[in-house]
Amino acid sequence: MNIYSKPAALAFLSALVILVGTTVTMFIPLFLPSTHPVSRYVRPYTSVELEGRDIYIREGCNNCHTQMVRPLISEVLRYGEYSKGEEYAWDRPFLWGSRRIGPDLIRVGGKYPDSWHYRHLQRPRSVSRLSIMPPFGWLASNTLDTSSTFRKTVIQGFGYTRRQVSLQIRDATARVTDPAYSSKATRDQLTPVDLENRLTEMDALVAYLQKLGRDVKSMEATR
Amino acid sequence: MDDTAYNLPIVRHFMYSALFWLAAGLLAGLWLSFEMFEPALNLTPWLSFGRLRVVHTNLLTFGFSLSAIFSTAYYMLQRLNRTILPFPRLARAHLYLFNTTILLAAVSLLAGMNTSKEYAELEWPIDLLVLGFWTMYAVNAFAILFRRREQQLYISLWYLISMTVTIPLLYIVNNLEVPVTLLKSYSMYAGTADADVQWWYGHNTIGFIYTMPILAMFYYFLPRSTGLPIYSHRLSIISFWSLIFAYLWTGAHHLMLTPLPEWIQTVAIAFSIFLIAPSWGVVINGYYTFGGRWDLLRSNYLAKFFMFGISFYGLQTLQGPLQGLRTLNAYFHYTDWVIGHVHMGTMGWVTMIISGSFYYMIPKLTGRELYSIRLADIHFWLILAGQLILTMVMWAGGILQGGMLKSINSDGSLTWSFLDTLAALFPYYQLRFAAGVIYFAGILLFTWNIIRSVSTTPERVRK
Numbered sequence: 100m101n102i103y104s105k106p107a108a109l110a111f112l113s114a115l116v117i118l119v120g121t122t123v124t125m126f127i128p129l130f131l132p133s134t135h136p137v138s139r140y141v142r143p144y145t146s147v148e149l150e151g152r153d154i155y156i157r158e159g160c161n162n163c164h165t166q167m168v169r170p171l172i173s174e175v176l177r178y179g180e181y182s183k184g185e186e187y188a189w190d191r192p193f194l195w196g197s198r199r200i201g202p203d204l205i206r207v208g209g210k211y212p213d214s215w216h217y218r219h220l221q222r223p224r225s226v227s228r229l230s231i232m233p234p235f236g237w238l239a240s241n242t243l244d245t246s247s248t249f250r251k252t253v254i255q256g257f258g259y260t261r262r263q264v265s266l267q268i269r270d271a272t273a274r275v276t277d278p279a280y281s282s283k284a285t286r287d288q289l290t291p292v293d294l295e296n297r298l299t300e301m302d303a304l305v306a307y308l309q310k311l312g313r314d315v316k317s318m319e320a321t322r
Numbered sequence: 323m324d325d326t327a328y329n330l331p332i333v334r335h336f337m338y339s340a341l342f343w344l345a346a347g348l349l350a351g352l353w354l355s356f357e358m359f360e361p362a363l364n365l366t367p368w369l370s371f372g373r374l375r376v377v378h379t380n381l382l383t384f385g386f387s388l389s390a391i392f393s394t395a396y397y398m399l400q401r402l403n404r405t406i407l408p409f410p411r412l413a414r415a416h417l418y419l420f421n422t423t424i425l426l427a428a429v430s431l432l433a434g435m436n437t438s439k440e441y442a443e444l445e446w447p448i449d450l451l452v453l454g455f456w457t458m459y460a461v462n463a464f465a466i467l468f469r470r471r472e473q474q475l476y477i478s479l480w481y482l483i484s485m486t487v488t489i490p491l492l493y494i495v496n497n498l499e500v501p502v503t504l505l506k507s508y509s510m511y512a513g514t515a516d517a518d519v520q521w522w523y524g525h526n527t528i529g530f531i532y533t534m535p536i537l538a539m540f541y542y543f544l545p546r547s548t549g550l551p552i553y554s555h556r557l558s559i560i561s562f563w564s565l566i567f568a569y570l571w572t573g574a575h576h577l578m579l580t581p582l583p584e585w586i587q588t589v590a591i592a593f594s595i596f597l598i599a600p601s602w603g604v605v606i607n608g609y610y611t612f613g614g615r616w617d618l619l620r621s622n623y624l625a626k627f628f629m630f631g632i633s634f635y636g637l638q639t640l641q642g643p644l645q646g647l648r649t650l651n652a653y654f655h656y657t658d659w660v661i662g663h664v665h666m667g668t669m670g671w672v673t674m675i676i677s678g679s680f681y682y683m684i685p686k687l688t689g690r691e692l693y694s695i696r697l698a699d700i701h702f703w704l705i706l707a708g709q710l711i712l713t714m715v716m717w718a719g720g721i722l723q724g725g726m727l728k729s730i731n732s733d734g735s736l737t738w739s740f741l742d743t744l745a746a747l748f749p750y751y752q753l754r755f756a757a758g759v760i761y762f763a764g765i766l767l768f769t770w771n772i773i774r775s776v777s778t779t780p781e782r783v784r785k
Binding site: 107118124133163170173177193199223234251 | 357358359361364367370371372373375376434435436437438439440464467468470473474475479480483484486487488491495500502503506508509510511512513514515516517518519520522526563566567568569570571572573574576577579580581582583586589590593652656657660661727728729730734735736740741744745
């Protein structure tokens with residue numbers, strides 16, 4: 100009699116064996132501060148940015164775009180300051196990605212005006228020759244569903260009140276529908292007339308893209 | 323024990339499921355590979371690359387591989403324990419629930435319900451279904467093991483047992499999420515911690531689907547097909563325990579040069595290098611089992627599936643750890659090189675072994691010879707050629723892309739824009755599509771051969 104004639108014992112022992120590496124490299128680190136770095140410069144997403152992030156997830160943008168600049172000369176030259184753990188404190192789930200079919204996006208916020216993003220999302224090749232990104236113009240025809248936005252911010256632990264969430268949504272709507280909005284012409288061009296005064300999925304996605312890496316940039320500016 | 327008493331329809335039905343999801347997953351893959359040089363193929367939101375890519379990976383990892391694993395597991399478990407499937411109706415329910423789950427997975431992913439965590443994209447209600455069918459399988463598996471009439475547990479059973487207990491742990495921990503609605507949830511973990519949990523899962527789920535059960539098939543079907551006994555029992559013991567021990571430490575080699583604490587990355591590198599030993603323990607055991615009987619590659623149409631399969635496993639388990647080294651990772655990570663790596667494992671190792679195993683089982687299921695051995699030979703050469711072209715093209719493309727992205731002029735500026743690097747890859751992407759077509763043709767022959775083998779057998783002879 101040995102373990103190779105006792106299936107329950109073999110199952111138990113193999114479970115123990117796999118738990119060793121699991122405990123050391125995954126379970127214990129979950130409780131270490133080093134996997135939860137925070138910084139006062141890094142602020143949670145606004146409600147609308149969070150909704151934009153969910154559209155980014157829904158459309159699987161993370162399959163082609165990373166959000167991780169590695170500390171390598173060529174990457175810092177191409178994208179900007181390398182990524183710090185603190186920046187991802189509010190990222191549930193994380194969106195670091197594993198493949199760059201398109202460029203990294205963690206420093207894209209503020210790099211282009213909103214109008215560039217609207218145009219690019221509608222027809223990528225109109226601003227980016229030879230791009231193979233799918234077109235996302237149809238996002239402008241979808242009103243942003245905000246029915247569970249408050250619940251989302253609660254689960255994310257952003258700490259907004261219900262009133263703050265509706266104010267954020269109202270402000271974002273006011274911003275993109277304001278005649279003085281600098282990207283108004285481009286936005287209206289691709290937004291159906293009946294949605295021009297409402298917040299669309301496209302608006303939320305652009306808001307999210309413009310937030311990416313902004314905290315690090317503003318931190319650098321204060322230095 | 324009388325052969326006819328075993329429950330074989332369940333084996334056959336999971337075999338059909340495997341072939342169906344294989345074809346579906348490959349079609350998604352072909353469409354995606356075309357999109358990568360002709361973006362006009364992103365016709366609708368649900369055909370756009372970001373959504374379709376996860377359909378491809380999920381259908382092949384879970385749809386195809388899991389059904390092939392269940393098919394062969396139900397076969398091996400009954401045979402190796404000389405015990406009839408105790409709960410045939412539970413197994414049937416398992417079959418239905420499994421296929422329903424995969425269908426729901428595909429539909430929900432096409433609809434954009436996607437948690438974004440790789441190989442764990444399914445939303446929480448589908449996660450519960452996954453755990454449901456896994457439990458159904460595990461009940462039958464352990465019931466067979468407890469009622470067995472064979473004293474010793476053969477090597478293949480060790481691998482199946484470790485898979486059966488490990489997969490649920492991985493799946494549950496990484497999929498812990500807070501539901502927002504029925505169709506949307508957020509991960510329990512944030513940022514760096516989420517990344518660590520995800521790649522602990524991602525690496526090991528692939529290991530416990532694409533390695534452990536496939537090794538179980540290798541250890542069972544190679545000796546069965548060739549009549550050659552396993553070379554060293556001791557080597558299989560050592561490699562089994564060291565493989566399942568070391569595997570779980572290495573997830574962080576997917577997170578090199580990220581903000582993940584450096585010690586976790588370094589530990590992952592060390593264990594990745596160590597993993598070459600147990601992996602090659604199996605490879606060497608396989609080669610010595612074959613023991614210079616290279617003539618069998620000619621005379622036994624099954625032998626080449628297993629010997630080429632294990633050779634690709636050997637190459638895969640050398641390439642993988644090397645890619646994990648920081649310097650090489652800095653160059654290759656995020657490029658097509660990794661796509662080549664993955665496809666050598668899946669198209670070379672996994673599919674070769676599953677093909678050989680299915681072909682071996684067919685006469686046991688039908689009571690007659692395979693419909694066409696010649697077709698099986700052509701199938702072999704087509705999937706070998708398709709896989710070799712695809713992987714080598716992707717490696718070459720990855721080397722080119724990595725180099726272009728890193729290239730810096732003497733004045734300190736970047737030589738190439740991102741779009742330059744993309745444009746340089748178009749010829750590679752076109753070749754990759756052609757390779758995919760060759761491979762797909764081989765898989766169609768495989769499917770046709772299996773269907774004809776069963777359908778030309780009279781109902782009363784079928785088992």
